[in-house]
Amino acid sequence: MLLASxxxxxxxxxxxxxxxxxxxxxxxxxxxxxxxxARVGExxxxxxxxxxxxxxxxxxxxxxxxxxxxxxxxxxxxxGMSDTTIxxxxxxxxxxxxxxxxxxxxWGLLTWIMPGVALVLGFFIYSWWVRRNKQQGPEAVSxxxxxxxxxxRDQIESELDEPDEISPGGRSKPK
Amino acid sequence: MENxxxxxxxxxxxxxxxxxxxxLAGKYGQRPFLVVSARRAVYSVWILLTIASAxxxxxxxxxxxxxxxxxxxxxxxxxxxYKLTAWWGGQEGSLLLWSWLLASYSALAVWTNRRKFRAxxxxxxxxxxxxxxxxxxxxVFLLSPFRVLMSGGGIVAVPDGHGLDPLLQWWTMAAHPxxxxxxxxxxxxxxxxxxxxxxTHQPGEGWIHTVRRWAIVNWLxxxxxxxxxxxxxxxxxxxxxxxxxxxxxxAAVLPWITATAFLHSVMMxxxxxxxxxxxxxxxxATFLLSILGTTLTRTxxxxxxxxxxxxxxxxxxxxxxxxxxxxxxxxxxRNLPFLKSETKLESVVSRESSFLFNNVILLxxxxxxxxxxxxxxxxxxxxxxxxxxxxxxxxRVEIPIGLFLLFLTGVxxxxxxxxxxxxxxxxxxxxxxIIAIAAVAAxxxxxxxxxxxxxxxxxxxxVIATILGEFWKGSRAIQTKEKLALPHAxxxxxxxxxxxxxxxxxxxxxxxxxxxxxxxxxxxxxIRNLGLGETVxxxxxxxxxxxxxxxxxxxxxFSHAAxxxxxxxxxxxxxxxxxxxxxxxxxxxxxxxxxxxxxxxxYIVYSGVMPDGKKAxxxxxQLPLVSWVWIGFFVVLFGTIICLIxxxxxxxxxxxEVVGVASQPATVES
Numbered sequence: 001m002l003l004a005s006x007x008x009x010x011x012x013x014x015x016x017x018x019x020x021x022x023x024x025x026x027x028x029x030x031x032x033x034x035x036x037x038a039r040v041g042e043x044x045x046x047x048x049x050x051x052x053x054x055x056x057x058x059x060x061x062x063x064x065x066x067x068x069x070x071x072x073x074x075x076x077x078x079x080g081m082s083d084t085t086i087x088x089x090x091x092x093x094x095x096x097x098x099x100x101x102x103x104x105x106x107w108g109l110l111t112w113i114m115p116g117v118a119l120v121l122g123f124f125i126y127s128w129w130v131r132r133n134k135q136q137g138p139e140a141v142s143x144x145x146x147x148x149x150x151x152x153r154d155q156i157e158s159e160l161d162e163p164d165e166i167s168p169g170g171r172s173k174p175k
Numbered sequence: 176m177e178n179x180x181x182x183x184x185x186x187x188x189x190x191x192x193x194x195x196x197x198x199l200a201g202k203y204g205q206r207p208f209l210v211v212s213a214r215r216a217v218y219s220v221w222i223l224l225t226i227a228s229a230x231x232x233x234x235x236x237x238x239x240x241x242x243x244x245x246x247x248x249x250x251x252x253x254x255x256x257y258k259l260t261a262w263w264g265g266q267e268g269s270l271l272l273w274s275w276l277l278a279s280y281s282a283l284a285v286w287t288n289r290r291k292f293r294a295x296x297x298x299x300x301x302x303x304x305x306x307x308x309x310x311x312x313x314x315v316f317l318l319s320p321f322r323v324l325m326s327g328g329g330i331v332a333v334p335d336g337h338g339l340d341p342l343l344q345w346w347t348m349a350a351h352p353x354x355x356x357x358x359x360x361x362x363x364x365x366x367x368x369x370x371x372x373x374x375t376h377q378p379g380e381g382w383i384h385t386v387r388r389w390a391i392v393n394w395l396x397x398x399x400x401x402x403x404x405x406x407x408x409x410x411x412x413x414x415x416x417x418x419x420x421x422x423x424x425x426a427a428v429l430p431w432i433t434a435t436a437f438l439h440s441v442m443m444x445x446x447x448x449x450x451x452x453x454x455x456x457x458x459x460a461t462f463l464l465s466i467l468g469t470t471l472t473r474t475x476x477x478x479x480x481x482x483x484x485x486x487x488x489x490x491x492x493x494x495x496x497x498x499x500x501x502x503x504x505x506x507x508x509r510n511l512p513f514l515k516s517e518t519k520l521e522s523v524v525s526r527e528s529s530f531l532f533n534n535v536i537l538l539x540x541x542x543x544x545x546x547x548x549x550x551x552x553x554x555x556x557x558x559x560x561x562x563x564x565x566x567x568x569x570x571r572v573e574i575p576i577g578l579f580l581l582f583l584t585g586v587x588x589x590x591x592x593x594x595x596x597x598x599x600x601x602x603x604x605x606x607x608x609i610i611a612i613a614a615v616a617a618x619x620x621x622x623x624x625x626x627x628x629x630x631x632x633x634x635x636x637x638v639i640a641t642i643l644g645e646f647w648k649g650s651r652a653i654q655t656k657e658k659l660a661l662p663h664a665x666x667x668x669x670x671x672x673x674x675x676x677x678x679x680x681x682x683x684x685x686x687x688x689x690x691x692x693x694x695x696x697x698x699x700x701x702i703r704n705l706g707l708g709e710t711v712x713x714x715x716x717x718x719x720x721x722x723x724x725x726x727x728x729x730x731x732x733f734s735h736a737a738x739x740x741x742x743x744x745x746x747x748x749x750x751x752x753x754x755x756x757x758x759x760x761x762x763x764x765x766x767x768x769x770x771x772x773x774x775x776x777x778y779i780v781y782s783g784v785m786p787d788g789k790k791a792x793x794x795x796x797q798l799p800l801v802s803w804v805w806i807g808f809f810v811v812l813f814g815t816i817i818c819l820i821x822x823x824x825x826x827x828x829x830x831x832e833v834v835g836v837a838s839q840p841a842t843v844e845s
Contacts, residue, residue, distance in 0.1 A: 045563040052419045052565045059414045059700060059794065097561035101568040102550075107558055111550055115543040115572045122535035129531055133449065133520040150596035 180230030202297035355400030361393035426468035448517030522594030585638035680814030687807030694800025752781035
């Protein structure tokens with residue numbers, strides 16, 4: 001209750017506190033994103049619960065997750081740890097939830113293959129539908145006859161491309 | 176007031192159950208009076224839910240803080256617009272809005288078809304009213320918007336409310352949820368008609384003409400809803416973007432994609448009597464994805480900044496979804512013979528074939544998003560381990576699919592109905608391909624070397640060339656024949672076949688949106704500290720901090736910065752980013768300083784004055800081509816409205832071959 005009444009009576013103080021905090025963090029954030037941090041951070045999810053960015057791309061100034069993580073990544077990269085070692089360390093602590101996308105191993109492999117499976121299944125449905133609905137082709141014709149046929153087909157297509165117009169009386173207008 | 180509202184919802188729930196039962200009993204028991212009674216019950220449900228909604232809106236406007244909902248989502252300082260917005264700002268109110276919109280759609284669908292589809296309408300009524308009963312049951316038994324604040328057995332009135340979330344106090348967010356709901360809820364009507372036609376074996380495709388307009392209007396609402404959400408995220412969330420691949424955002428776009436696929440493939444059924452099973456699956460998928468979207472937003476099933484808090488309705492939504500899925504699958508499988516194609520495909524290289532191909536790719540894109548959204552939930556259930564799927568996954572999966580779809584958008588108009596010969600394809604592809612290659616070469620020479628961006632711009636040029644080519648050919652023919660000026664001939668052409676040319680305009684809008692998306696490959700972002708009167712160079716601009724001021728009003732306190740924007744030494748703009756602290760909720764929000772342009776947006780977020788009081792911190796973004804996303808949206812809007820305008824002439828689509836059920840040629844009144 002005391003805290004609540006203090007908060008109510010010191011709104012300007014609170015605004016000032018948040019703004020100052022933002023600025024301090026902003027200063028740090030801009031200097032922390034070195035190329036090495038960006039490279040590793042690209043593989044790590046920002047887990048602030050608000051955005052869906054990575055530690056490398058999160059643009060939030062007050063981000064409570066990304067900024068300490070960038071500081072930590074900077075320390076780790078400065079100490080000469082490899083990218084894989086850093087990622088393994090963080091995954092060991094937090095689990096695979098720390099990664100921006102699951103690894104392509106174990107169950108995580110499903111993440112990556114299922115869209116491809118869907119696409120292949122779609123192509124299968126498409127080719128099945130085409131085969132099922134395709135008319136029997138005409139008897140084999142010579143190349144010269146085929147050229148004549150194609151020419152006439154093109155002409156027919158260009159004429160049939162637009163549907164027949166219906167006059168107000170309901171009868172088709174002759175082309 | 177609360178008693179009237181609660182009683183209205185309860186009666187609406189009872190009547191919707193009655194309407195569904197009476198419609199089915201009337202149809203299968205051969206008692207037409209029951210069907211008439213069911214129809215009247217549908218109108219009554221709408222009246223009752225309108226009364227309930229009016230009660231809630233009145234309570235919000237009057238500041239009746241005895242009601243927990245009013246107390247939780249409004250306060251005295253809010254403007255009338257945001258008091259109205261509070262109707263859908265919370266779980267209970269938004270469920271009431273959902274129910275009211277469904278009742279409105281149901282009443283409209285039943286009223287406009289009261290003399291048509293006599294065999295089918297009872298099924299349509301039953302489907303609409305079962306869904307209505309489900310939603311009203313939630314606000315009757317679990318989450319009533321008319322719950323009063325109790326203390327020691329008495330009703331308590333508190334002097335002021337908690338207020339609406341500041342992030343929702345924006346005009347885009349005032350309009351975004353109703354638009355999205357109009358789209359979500361509206362998908363039920365085409366679905367109900369499709370199921371009605373399936374279960375009653377409607378002859379011909381008459382029901383499709385009714386459903387097509389509903390589907391276009393729903394698609395339009397979904398488009399507006401999604402775009403308003405993007406516009407809100409762009410200007411309010413202050414992170415320099417408009418799409419974050421959040422589960423709730425994904426949930427909004429999923430039914431949009433399947434509805435897009437349906438709008439394309441339904442033409443095949445209308446013109447050729449083909450792809451009937453596919454259309455049934457698409458219209459059902461769109462309905463189910465709308466319910467899934469609602470489930471994700473309302474139940475806390477997935478972690479999202481947009482979702483409502485955890486609530487007790489998750490098992491009910493999940494059950495409804497699973498039961499609906501099972502019933503739909505059963506109905507389609509049981510009636511497969513009725514869905515047999517009436518015509519045969521003449522060639523793989525034909526527009527018919529390309530329609531299915533485009534549908535397959537659309538659905539693959541949709542599945543990629545659905546999978547990314549639900550995979551963490553599935554994995555947690557299976558392995559008890561949390562997984563994260565963020566933006567990198569979606570970009571890797573969706574960019575290739577999106578670009579391929581863009582390519583197909585250009586290819587579609589170049590392929591003739593029934594069959595295309597190699598020669599005609601060569602002729603059709605030649606000019607657009609040359610234009611695309613020329614565009615890529617010009618951009619490459621102009622200094623753009625990002626491969627994906629170049630591919631995207633090239634495809635955009637290809638699609639624009641094909642669409643403008645279609646307008647050019649048609650307009651020239653009319654110009655020659657009827658001696659009209661070319662612009663007049665283009666208008667005449669569009670009016671003669673509004674669906675076709677309106678559709679092309681929609682495609683042009685989509686291309687513009689892709690141009691906007693592609694611009695994100697060149698975003699710039701920096702965090703800079705500026706002293707009063709100090710100038711910094713950022714991108715193409717010089718930015719000078721002119722002033723910083725603090726102040727307050729009844730609703731919030733603010734800190735406001737004025738930044739002068741210079742280019743080539745000349746001042747071109749004054750941007751005024753701001754930070755607000757809302758008094759009742761003690762939550763902070765930012766107003767972006769935004770200079771829009773066709774080439775790029777300059778986007779500045781003010782983060783406050785530094786502790787030494789000498790400098791202020793700003794996040795600066797240079798975001799190329801973003802305006803094309805919004806321009807594209809307006810072109811899509813215009814094209815869709817053109818599609819809804821009746822054509823000057825009526826069209827008859829001749830079927831080349833009819834097998835199985837004899838049917839009349841489809842006559843379309845556009």
